[in-house]
Amino acid sequence: MPDDSHNLNHDRWFVLGKGSIGCLWATRLRQCGCPVTMIVRDSSAGDSKAIELTYVPPTEDSKVVGTELGHSASDNGARLQPTPAQANAKSVFQLEQSSPAALTHANTPIDRLLIATKSYDAVTALNQVKALLSDNARVVVLCNGLGFHQTLYEQLQASSNTIEFYAGVTSEGALLESNRVLRHTGRGLTRIGTYIPTNPSPNTVDPDVNPSKQRCLAQDADAVFPLNFSLAIEYTNLIHQAMVQKFFINCAINPLTALYGCLNGELLQNETHYHGFKLLCAELQTLYNAYNNQSDPDRSLAMFELLTQASHVASVTRANASSMLCDYREGRTLELATLNMQAIKMGQDLNIECPINAQLVSNLLDLNRRAVLE
């Protein structure tokens, strides 16, 4: 663990993942005055250096996405941050860029860490910088999907059980037009909450008796991102529900857009695509209902109609290429392990067959393998 007395950069955010969401957060954090270091793997960034990233704001008429789940207002006393006009101008931001090796060599303490990698990279990426986290570090994960949060949590706990760990889901739209230009394509909503472990480990201290955990729960409403942050953030105690619902929406939209090679809106407009979309939503709805009954007997996750919600998201983001379609086009690994393969695993645990998801995963793995070979 690095020596905290050397830490003159208490409000510096370190960002893992230089995709569109990582870059959006980096520019917005810079905009409100926080120093930012992008952690990159490239050996070219062996030594820390400064890079410039241009933020292009959304057009005035871009809608807020993310209120589709009925949470536009606070569900637990949380609030949305205001977005002052000057925060939204096109601007060029200076960001530090450094590699895990360079940070480790300099023994740089990390107090604030955002994980915005592809979901399958999150655990490895965290491992590369975990030793630099200070005892009271704040870690926020914003990756798509389910199934890896618990591993992140356990790794953080093993470092220090006073690290604050938040999970988030975002519907912000962003596109990297080049590695120096980030376009904010649509305003969204980001919901953040303290991650609640699925199987508390023996050294996990109950938040009721751990003063540090009490502090972080008590401060959720205004503590995670700076007060003048220009993205809409809602702090919630129902983060698990938000993660599960976003997971099901992503399981419905992302793989089909990659398979059909279509934009989100075309899932609704093209008759054949829509037929596939309805069948997939029906299979996922059965799974959601069973999961909900099993994991939440008081049914606070209930009343979620996947076809309606996923259609709404596909419609509001109609001009977007989903992240999985972009990954497919770029020959990157698809986030299937944390989306539809995770759904199949959930089905196995609940004795629910998921043949449509299984076929979809198999077709996409084949396509992806061929794309990577080409």
Ligand code: KPL
């Ligand atoms: O989250 C998304 C993604 O592409 O990963 C959706 C909501 C489908 C928007 O494109």
